[in-house]
Amino acid sequence: MAQVLEPVAESIGLPGTPDFDSYPIRHWAVAARVEKGGVDVEWDDGSRSRFHPMVLRENSPDPETIHPVTREQARMLTEFPADLAATTAEIDAAGALSVRWSDGTDSRFHPGWLYASRPRTDAHDPDMEGMSDRVIWGGDLDLSGVRVDGSRIFEDEEQLARWCEALHVYGFAILEGVGTDRSVVETIPALLGPLRDNNFGRIFDVISKPDADSNAYTSMGLPLHVDLATREYMPGLQFLHCIENGAVGGESMLGDSFFIVEKLRREAPDLYEALSTVPLTSANKAVNTDYRWTTPMIKLDPSTGEPLEVRWNPWLRAPLTAKFETADKVYKGLRRLFEMGESPDNTVTVRLKPGEMLGFDNRRILHGRTAYDPTTGGRALRGCYVEREELWSRLRILARHRRAREAEL
Amino acid sequence: MAQVLEPVAESIGLPGTPDFDSYPIRHWAVAARVEKGGVDVEWDDGSRSRFHPMVLRENSPDPETIHPVTREQARMLTEFPADLAATTAEIDAAGALSVRWSDGTDSRFHPGWLYASRPRTDAHDPDMEGMSDRVIWGGDLDLSGVRVDGSRIFEDEEQLARWCEALHVYGFAILEGVGTDRSVVETIPALLGPLRDNNFGRIFDVISKPDADSNAYTSMGLPLHVDLATREYMPGLQFLHCIENGAVGGESMLGDSFFIVEKLRREAPDLYEALSTVPLTSANKAVNTDYRWTTPMIKLDPSTGEPLEVRWNPWLRAPLTAKFETADKVYKGLRRLFEMGESPDNTVTVRLKPGEMLGFDNRRILHGRTAYDPTTGGRALRGCYVEREELWSRLRILARHRRAREAEL
Structure with a gap:
């Protein structure tokens, strides 16, 4: 991160920014001139940015x-003249970019905002800007990084931040010390945002049920899987709050699908290719619902080729x-993946204790459980999706708070 | 649709089907033989299907x-031998496919299910199988097709079916006669499935608010738009229940984005290409949330090239x-689309009456409103997403009920 040269300073006459964020000034603009109706800005490190007039005008x-x-x-785009152009542009005494437009209006831009909004030619992902890189993991993962104290999570923004960070980086976290109150499965995930309702209920009780409408509601072992594979958009995060876990069996297993499919890609590129291109239908038919979605098992980022x-x-x-030959590759690939999902080289096993909440990225992290014997004790988890x-969004807000604190120092 | 030759007939010894559906027998299998470990089936119209052994085995x-x-x-895929093969295959006296497997197990398959599950080489979309084609519409749409009586929708499956059909085919429907009880915005959409919660609330009141956190909660006119463009997965369906609409202004406008972008494609293919390839960031920053998502404005089906x-x-x-040149194309394309969105050639206008519920596909149908004057009367809509x-899913269940009724006849 570049050195922050100056804090945001309304006091020296800089214009406000158009949103709720603060934009520390990492570079000052030193010169500006009109070019093809837009504005060329020169920065104090010698680099230059060429702004399109509409980018500036509609964000004034x-x-x-x-x-x-x-x-x-x-103001709607159509309210501005189609041929809107800058007529003059200068860096004023406060360090702001000051522009006069061909329709007679004026704008002033804060240099921190302007630098953050400059045209970029690098292949950065703007949605992940400022966030930590993810760690892809195998069976040798040290669990200390994913165990987070949650005993004061409602009051302590640092605990919240550590939890969010682990969820993002490792794709899962075990929040400890949250007690066994049945409401916790709702109130803690709601610190991130609204819960995602679904046909199994906004909150679901993972217990053995006599009329199970899903394998999850039996005492069967469940191999690694994701939830709601039948939906166009699978739930992003799943939370499982452990209320009781006294039965013999019922350990939780987790695996990083990005780690496992990368092994397949190296070992059998043709099978990897089949699973990332052949549409497969996931279907869940019940008495009153019939969900299905057809798409390749592995979804790749079209720009990077990495799994999404x-x-x-x-x-x-x-x-x-x-057709037969395609089906043969698909089944060979699936079998190989499922075999790898059964190996401790690729999975970690934890036994959830009452008062712990497991959270994981359901579109990346696979979860499962060993079978349990309901005659030996109770097992009760409560779950939800966010x-x-x-x-x-929460990580960005926490980072915004951090920037605001830094700016105050 | 092919003629139904025979109803599903457990009575003549056919095996059950592996799910809750009925599979009318449109073709009988007349011969079967083992081929490369799988099964070749010959149908009564002379066509043939070659089944992979795992497709049959895991769906037995x-x-x-x-x-x-x-x-x-x-049974998990890994529980079956990797080299599992059919050893014998025949069509038995009841008309079922009977298979013996190399691991000593046997399976029997219902011919209706088998035909529905045959390998397909045509480019059909399995998720849309059995559903009506969509109608893409412009400003001359006859609204009679989208007005549906909802006065008995809780009791009358035919009303429910007509509503679902209009929502699917035209992308929107106006349900009439649902009254003005404030609970209706929740109970009627829930006939389809669970509501989607979001940061504006599971149910949102579209009224003018003093501390609006969205332009929607002012009395401003709103040009055509979709809701929650800042989310990876925009809400699929939006419902707006009209409780009161007595103010001057406040008409509802609707447009079919698929119709409008097709006009742009013909008129200016380079601008269409820019809007379907250049990533744009939608961002909604508020005090406590910061949502953004970056993707091209027009999402195309990679196989058909049609807008999704x-x-x-x-x-x-x-x-x-x-960069500047790319931004120039994007802004030209956006401007042209927004201009078309302001033309009655591409939009329909309705004035919602109390007791009507507007529903629309938020990923296809654009909605907006004219400005209203809150001093002239009240305007209160209640909204939700599904x-x-x-x-x-609901359309499939309704079709399943219809098939079951047909099978009984």
Whole structure:
């Protein structure tokens, strides 16, 4: 991270920023000139940025352009002249970019915001900006990094931040010391954002039920899987709060699908290719619902080729209607993945204790359990889903708070 | 649809099917033989299907393979021998395919299920199988097709079916005669499936609010838009129940984005290409949330090239960081689309009456409103979201009920 040269300083006459964030000034603009109707800015490190006029005009931090309460764009694109151009541009005494537009309006831009909004040619992912890199892990993962004290999570933003960070980086976390109150499965995940309701209920009780509508509600062992593979958009985060775990068996298993599919890619690229290109249908038919979704098991980022999500579905496969040779590759690939999912080289096992809450990225981290014997003791988990983007929103807000604290120092 | 030759007939000794559906027999299998470990089936119309052994084996409708309560696969792929093969295959006296496997187990398959599960080489979309084609519409749409009587929707499955069908085919429907009870916004959409919670609330009141956290909660006119463009997965269906609409102004506008972007594709293919390839960031920053998502505005189906969704976002655009020439194409394309969105050639206008509920596909259908004057009367809508796949699940269940009724006749 570049050195922060100056804090945000309204006091020296810099314009506000058009949103709720603070933009520490990492570089000052030293010169500006009009070029093709847009604005060329030169920075104090000698680099230059060429801004399109509409990028600047529609983000002008004045109350006519950005609604002062909602901070959303209040002027529609079609309200500006199609040929809108900058007529003059300069860096003023306070260090702001000052622009006069061809329609007679004026804008001033804060240099911290301007630098953050400059055109970028590198292949950065703007949605992951400022976030830690993920750690892809195998069976040798040291669990100390994912165990987080949650005893004061409602009051202590640092505990919340550590929990969010582990969820993002490792794709899972075990929050300790949260007690066994039945409401906890709702109130702690809600620190991230709203819960995702689904046909199994907004909160679901993972216990053995006589009329199970899912293998999860039996005492069967469950091999590694993701939840709701039958949905276009699988739930992003799953939370399982342990209330009771006294039965023989019932250990929790976790695996990083990104680690496992990478092994397959190296070992058998043709099978990896089949699983990342052949559409497979996941289907869950019940008396009153009939969900299905058809897509390749491994979803790749089209720009990087890296996995974005893995639809690891051991028991909700609709009949594969691909031709024989394709089906053969798919089944060979699935078998190899499922075999790897059974190996301790690729999985970690934890026994959840009452008062612990396991959370994981359901689009990346596989979860399962060993069979348990309900005659030897009770096993009761309560679960819910929250979207992954709620985690990211929370991480951005926590980072914003951190920046604000830094700016005050 | 092919003629149904025989009803499902357990009575003549056919095996059950592995799920909750009925499979009318449209073709009988007339011959079967083992081929490369799989099974070749000849149908009564002379066509042939070559089944991979694992497709058949893991879908065998016996209680050891498919859990009799959950109807999910109870045996894992890795439990079957990797070299599992059919050793004998025949069509038995009842018309079922009877297979003996190399591990000594046997399976029997119902011919209706078998035909529905045959390998397919045509480019059909299995998730849309049996559903009506969508109608893409412009400003001349006859609204009679989208107005549906909802006065008995809780009791009358035909009303429910007509509503679902309109929502699917036209992407929107106006349900009439549902009254003005404030609970209706929750109970009627719940006929499809669970509501999608979000940061504006599971149920949101679209009224003018003093501390609006969205332009929607002002009395401003709202140009066509989609909701929650800042989310990876925008809500599939939105419902707006009209409680009161007495103010001057406040008409509802709707447009079919698939119709409008197709016009752009014909008129300016380079701008269409920019909007379907250049990543744009939609961002919604608030005091306690910071949502953003970066993706091209127009999402195309990679196999057909047709639009799957349009992220039509007039006022939540983060600064575009693309280079100047790219930004220029993006802004030209956006401007042209937004201009078309203002033309009655591409939109329909309705004035919602108290007791009507507007529902629309938020990933396809654009919605907006004219400004209203809150001093002239009240305007109160209540809204919620439900995923599109809940609609599809409901359509499949309604079709299943119809097939069951046909089978009884």
